[in-house]
Amino acid sequence: MSPLLKLAALICFVVVAQAGLSFPFPGQLSIPNTFPQLSACISESSFFSCENTTTISNTCCSPTPGGLVLQTQFWDTFTGLEKKGQLLPKNSWTIHGLWPDNCDGSFEQYCDLSRQFDPTPSPAILPDGTVVPPYTGPGVDTFIKAFGRDDLLEFMNNYWVSQGSPNANFWGHEFSKHATCTSTFDVACYGPHYRKHQDVVDFFDAVVRAYHQYPTFNMLATAGITPSNTTTYTLSQLQNAIKAQTGSIPFFGCTTNGTILSEVWYFSHVHGTEQFGSYKTVDSTTKSSCGATGIRYLERTHTSEREVR
Ligand SMILES: *[C@@H]1O[C@H](CO)[C@@H](O)[C@H](O)[C@H]1NC(C)=O
Ligand SMILES: *[C@@H]1O[C@H](CO)[C@@H](O)[C@H](O)[C@H]1NC(C)=O
Ligand SMILES: *[C@@H]1O[C@H](CO)[C@@H](O)[C@H](O)[C@H]1NC(C)=O
Numbered sequence: 224m225s226p227l228l229k230l231a232a233l234i235c236f237v238v239v240a241q242a243g244l245s246f247p248f249p250g251q252l253s254i255p256n257t258f259p260q261l262s263a264c265i266s267e268s269s270f271f272s273c274e275n276t277t278t279i280s281n282t283c284c285s286p287t288p289g290g291l292v293l294q295t296q297f298w299d300t301f302t303g304l305e306k307k308g309q310l311l312p313k314n315s316w317t318i319h320g321l322w323p324d325n326c327d328g329s330f331e332q333y334c335d336l337s338r339q340f341d342p343t344p345s346p347a348i349l350p351d352g353t354v355v356p357p358y359t360g361p362g363v364d365t366f367i368k369a370f371g372r373d374d375l376l377e378f379m380n381n382y383w384v385s386q387g388s389p390n391a392n393f394w395g396h397e398f399s400k401h402a403t404c405t406s407t408f409d410v411a412c413y414g415p416h417y418r419k420h421q422d423v424v425d426f427f428d429a430v431v432r433a434y435h436q437y438p439t440f441n442m443l444a445t446a447g448i449t450p451s452n453t454t455t456y457t458l459s460q461l462q463n464a465i466k467a468q469t470g471s472i473p474f475f476g477c478t479t480n481g482t483i484l485s486e487v488w489y490f491s492h493v494h495g496t497e498q499f500g501s502y503k504t505v506d507s508t509t510k511s512s513c514g515a516t517g518i519r520y521l522e523r524t525h526t527s528e529r530e531v532r
Pocket of ligand 1: 275276277278279280287288
């Protein structure tokens with residue numbers, strides 16, 4: 224390389240590094256960390272969320288008030304965006320989200336409108352009358368790319384698949400509706416060097432980590448419960464299969480008068496943060512919307528799924 228070219232390459236490298244945007248020289252730049260600053264938590268007493276016996280003073284250390292944490296998943300049979308390549312992962316349920324319920328099962332939503340990234344807010348008006356304005360900026364997938372997390376983005380496109388809307392819209396919805404109400408993702412928890420959207424990427428990592436704890440497809444399959452267009456299952460068959468692995472009964476959701484299995488919610492209390500803490504699974508506080516018998520766990524249309532493992 225001529226000295227002039229070397230200089231040009233160096234300048235380009237420095238400019239790109241400072242902008243922190245794309246990474247033209249793979250391996251030469253390090254990926255920025257997204258974890259919060261939690262050194263103040265070390266001197267706090269130790270407990271599972273919703274089980275504290277005294278008031279939680281530092282809400283960056285434990286999700287509060289949303290200490291009943293739900294990792295939610297879907298069983299969809301199609302996406303509606305197959306033509307755009309939005310397909311479901313074979314032999315796997317998909318991610319819905321990670322929700323902060325209050326310990327009594329009630330919940331808050333859209334708690335910080337300065338972090339509103341949902342193009343189609345639902346609800347568009349909160350119970351107290353607050354209007355949630357639709358987001359029109361770049362998709363949250365661009366935030367993930369800006370942090371150099373192509374690995375996370377790939378996993379999310381494989382396993383966090385939306386039905387009827389682009390995946391990034393769904394991820395923005397989940398962040399703004401739920402993570403803004405989860406205290407351990409508050410901007411203040413990231414300290415004085417907070418980088419814009421660090422909390423968003425940190426939340427997506429936390430969702431993926433929580434999801435890994437609950438491999439629904441495999442847990443059901445170990446009990447002989449697999450998708451079938453000819454068999455039906457009972458609710459207690461589904462519940463017992465999961466309880467055998469997690470120790471607790473999750474919420475199962477069904478559509479079509481309780482006959483078609485479509486979702487599962489795993490409830491837990493968390494020791495420490497949602498990001499890095501330990502999840503203790505507890506029984507659902509919500510009654511199943513499935514019937515007691517005759518539940519169909521449908522096979523997917525083959526053209527709606529793909530192998531991603
Ligand atoms: C646990 O902490 C929360 C948040 O500070 C507080 O509202 C609640 O009263 C505490 N629970 C008990 C039993 O002290
Ligand atoms: C649900 O059940 C009710 C009462 O049996 C029936 O009237 C209704 O048509 C059913 N709905 C669907 C979507 O199957
Ligand atoms: C199973 O049934 C559902 C609902 O009727 C249908 O959409 C799906 O394509 C069927 N799957 C297979 C593999 O036949």
